Amino acid sequence: MSLRELPEIRAFHRVEALGFELPSEAVQSFDPSLVSAEDDADAVITIYGYIGIDPMTAVDNTERRIGGALRAIGRRDVTVNLNSPGGNFFNGLAIYNQLRLHPAKVTVNIVGMAGSAASVIAMAGDEILMGDGTSIMVHNASAIVIGNKFDTQEVGEILAEIDDAMAEIYAARAKVEKKVAADWMDRHRGNGTSFYPTTAIAKGLADGKLDPAKVKNRVSADGQKPVAxxxxxxxxxxxxxxxxxxxxxxxxxxxxxxxxxxxxxxxxxxxxxxxxxxxxxxxxxxx
CATH class of the missing domain: 1.10.150 (DNA polymerase; domain 1)
Incomplete structure (x- = not known):
């Protein structure tokens, strides 16, 4: 179990008509070149890029991969290096629950962005450390709906449930009332709030700053930074x-x-x- 008192969030019914959409500002500000300098260390899990199976690159950031990594690590402390604008909430919630149930300490290092579904994952850390200039971005769930009026109504109800679940998680981590967390998510017509290290620490969403030496810029062979x-x-x-x-x-x-x-x-x-x-x-x- 987590060393902190974090809520267990039940599984959601997955709707075929629903596809999660990232806020444009999160996508625009996401820098995929930021990674940890210690990814090769023992008992480390990396989560870089889209949460879920990235439809553009097929990179796997699902509970299946994370669960396998946790089983291999066993009952030892684990470090999660995270840089993601978000993605599929269901995958993010499943990973949050896996990390929450890990029997040893979980340290989450935010080396770039923990946006949307990735911010839910970050909340499972017993200790959350943020690099200089990094952010935790929380917002109302956003989705693309393909279907008829019944699909639209069902998705609307599920999005409201997802918002409530996220607010519960943020509130538990920050030790604030759920309404406070919901207000963070509601700002800017649901596009939410970005918390940078000093504010995130003050609000209780993070614990401290990450040593700058532990973050590096990944570049290609020609010296160019990768583009999402x-x-x-x-x-x-x-x-x-x-x-x-x-x-x-x-x-x-x-x-x-x-x-x-x-x-x-x-x-x-x-x-x-x-x-x-x-x-x-x-x-x-x-x-």
Whole structure:
């Protein structure tokens, strides 16, 4: 069990029509190049990027991988190095519960961002440390719904339950009333609040600062920082398919839900010019 008194949140009914959406400001400010300098240390779990199975890269940040890592570590203290803008709440909640039930100390090092579903994971730390310039971002659950009016109503009810669950977790960690945590999430029309180290520590959402020497910038062989896959595809759609930034974001969101042949729609609008899109992706990756 966690060394702290953290709430156990029950499993949610998963709705096929629901696809989670990250706030645009979280995606824009996410820097995938920030990683821990000690990822190779013993009893360390890394969670970098999208929570869940990243639809763009297939990177696995699910409870299946984290559970396997925890079983391998056994009843020892564990360190979780975290840099994520968020993703699938259900996966994030499952990981939170796994870390909460770990029988030894859990230290969460936020080396970049703990946004959205990743902030829920971070709350499971018995000790939460934040690097300089890092953030914990909390907000109302946001989703894309593909379906009819009954699907929309069901998703609305589930999103309200998810908001309540997140508020309970943040409130328990910060030792505040649930309404206080809900107000953090409600700010800016539900886009929420970003807490940087000093404020996060003062509010009880973190315990201290991470030694700057424990964070590094990951770069590629050509010396370039990695770019989030979603941003690469967004730029390529704008260049090859003539989409606006808003249209590109919407089409990427459709891809994530898997409910529509978004890629087909994109290329029909671009005269089925797959070659142009591939060329644009290649050029974007070089930048």
């Amino acid at each position: 896959a979603e941003r690469v595809i967004e730029r390529a759609l704008m260049a090859a398919a003539g989409k606006s930034a808003t249209e590109a974001k919407a089409l990427i969101a459709e891809m994530k839900t898997g409910k529509r042949d978004a890629a087909g729609n994109i290329m029909r609008d671009a005269d089925d010019d797959w070659t142009a899109l591939a060329r644009s992706l290649t050029e974007t990756l070089k930048r």
